[in-house]
Amino acid sequence: MSSDPAKVPVSGTKDGDFRLSNATLHRLPDQIRRPAYDRSRVTPGIVHLGIGAFHRAHQAVVIDDLLAGGATDWGIVGASLRSPETHDALAPQDGLYTLAVRSGAGTNHRIVGSVLATEVAKEKPGQLVARLANPATRIVSLTVTEKGYCHTPQTGDLDESHPDIVHDLQNPGTPRSAVGFLVAALARRRIAGAAPFTVLSCDNLSANGHTVGRIVTQFAALRSRNLAKWIEAEVAFPSTMVDRIVPETTEADRAAVSSALGMTDAWPVVTEPFTQWIVEDRFPAGRPDFAAAGVQLVSDVTPFEHMKLRLLNASHSALAYLGYLAGFETIAAAMTDERFAAFALQVMQDAAPTLAMPEGTDLAAYSASLLQRFSNPALHHRTWQIAMDGSQKLPQRLLATMQDRLRLGLPIDTHSLAVAGWMRYVTGTDEQGRTIDVRDPLAAKLKAIAESTGPVAERLAPALLEVEPIFGVLGADPRLRSAVTGALTKLYALGARQAVQTFQAA
Template sequence: MQRLNNNTVQMLADVASLPAYERDAQQAGILHLGIGAFHRAHQAWYTEALLNKGAQNWQIIGASLRSATVKDQLAGQDGLYTIVERGPDGEKFQVVGAVKDVLVGPQAPATLLEAMSHPAIKIVSLTVTEKGYCHDPASGNLNASHPDIVHDLANPETPRSAIGYIVSALNVRRLAGTQSFTVLSCDNLPNNGEVLEKVVLQYADKLDGDLAAWIRANTTFPCTMIDRIVPATTDTDRQELEGKLGLRDEGMVLAEPFSQWVIEDKFCSDRPAWEDVGALLVDDVHAYEIMKLRLLNGSHSLLAYTGYLAGFDYVSEVMREPVLAKLCQVFMDREVGQTVQVPAGFDMEEYKVQLRERFSNPGLKHRTWQIAMDGSQKIPQRWLQTLQAQLEGEGNIDLLCLALAAWIRYVGGTDEKGQSIDVQDPLAAELRSLCEEHHNDPVARVNAVLSVEAVFPPAIANSESVRAITADWLTRIQNQGVLAAVKAVLS
């Protein structure tokens, strides 16, 4: 079977949207760290739309800081790949050409640094997930003992972390007298630009105070809010697409039709006019990101842990279970909805309905296990800020504690049928050890897990009500199972 590439792409003219510009005539203006499926279905998709409208020199050089998987997928395809939009009404296909090249940091760190340092690059963006910031989620500070940070401080010319690459490239710019680039975080973190700026400056201060001062004076870190559900691509998905297109596409990505991107308009260099293709450029992203993190991501994680424990593989299946669909609605309306400030002119009730419809989309095979990954990095933003707000306002915390109990049950490593769970989390070993140590005592297990300082701030860890309600939920889940425990309360 032929591969999708520059020579074969015109074969798809009748079934897919194709790039409407001369790719070879474009120069890269963006370098993106962490070129996974989400970036290709979101920021690269917006950029592709802009290139199709005639924008010049905004192609993307992608970079992986871990494996060569994406490079291997796209190298034989001249950087082309297909976005498959799956909605309730069927599928749409779009071939994207915005990615000019893919580099692999571990294979050639000097090549990546050289690319980041090139004056044509105006923006360095990143989607490296929460753990890629090498920070303490509870405090937001740089984790100076993180192995990658320890390595990068000792070897700044051959970094491993996104933070190390950014600072080293900025240092090259400083020494060359070249304009700085804007550093654009597109990860699911509240105040993501501020978090990134903080760890970058703390890291730079450890290297060179003058460098840190230059970054403060010349570099900006806009906050963003990103939203699109992008499930992991499987070999079955690739095989199905091959049958529909007649070409093999190793780099395909799946996505729902919905997409949203809110960007703080704070750039120190030129930028694409993303607002011309649907992005929202604003003075303050905060209200949008809090709303999305708490309502969408918070509910998504709740459904992932409770749904996985109850035996559901996909979120759409979870939403077909009336007990868990009701749980999602009450969680949004009560615990979360009471803590969210609504942007002017925004219809919050319609947004919540829309979210539940998106979760229910049968076209997306979004695995509960995938969403459950890296919970120790995600729940501080998705649940704990909401929980803190409810504690301060003496609001309802019952379902937030249920969420914590389901997560604690999950990281224990066995599901309700006694089968092993492949827990993917930076703290997986520590969390599992704590759960096993207190396997027969839910109260002690909750107290032990809530004492993990890398996840839980003291105000939550020391809250008697949080500990008691979470332990009560964990006991019910252990004795009755998730569905029965939730049904007994919601009914």
């Protein structure tokens, strides 16, 4: 990846001198869809924290549709908390970028114009706080990933010892964390007598709205008890369920998109045709007409959130860890092996009894659609990408189902093998003895445990199960310890491919 996406060289374009921007929209080929509205008349009403590929493939597209329908005051200002890459790529493009929707039938290209400006939080934190505190900002949405909330995934509480939280308490005017920015801006609005914005988390957290509300209130209480009481009473934190598969954009993706456009787009987004967004309808400060863009507004998103976490995300993680160990670079490649496809389906089927869905929900049909989506040959969704930050993902994706199945007296063999895959993966060495680039907030701790126990399942599994931020009290359950240790023993003895095969045979 180029260190300066704004200057990334793109081959195959018709004219390398042209860069996607407001000024060059008219040069696009006729078949390329572009914003069907006057962007100069749009004003921002949403600030989005964590403006990565996922947001630009999903929420920003919904807002783009609504702007095309006549809305003018719901434009987006996107903020990156750490990396300047997105800002550096999109600023020369006036915030414009290409959405490339890929399927076996081909690729459809669309220019999205809902992002009006971008900021880099760490470069000008005070400027972002002011933007959030501006009464024109009525919604602050987030896709900062699970680790971006500085919390303990097993409990859902704020991690008061997190370095960013410690910094933000000492430097409230120049925060680093998403939580710190939210509270700094809300405190300013409270002092000014301005109404608070709505906080809209779109991340894969269990009960994401309730969880983020708790984390924000806990952080605020460390600053001021009265501020915490005001936030608890006045700020809305609706929960959401967001579903769209968005692989990491590659150099080849940029080249292909730029070739189709006839000009350079340094930061396109690649995704699948399927998209779904379910949102609890609690927006005291107002909201766009989400329903007009296909968003499903509900009073309680919990069952849909559990469905996605325990069917889609759980099977995705299982395929990621075991598939990576088996040598599959992508999810689609793993799905070409019928043993792995069957295992992914079994993860979903084992999760189904733990779900309480509204009447009429067809879990079998949803599972079948997931298998089809995972098999999309046009999406290069790397197992390594999905395997990132497993310590933050396991509690809601796999462990919650295991806990419920144990409560119901049901076996947990399927999910135990998936957890064993994670354990084998985080040792940092694959089945061929090659180093794995483990990206995880607890990577150093997990590696130290693996080095102290060695590759011996009877020592490694119990040691990892004692990592309280991941497993909590569940890690002490003898039924879970036995099942996971047995699965890891099989994984070490047979390798991922054979372990999955014997699992199916059993």
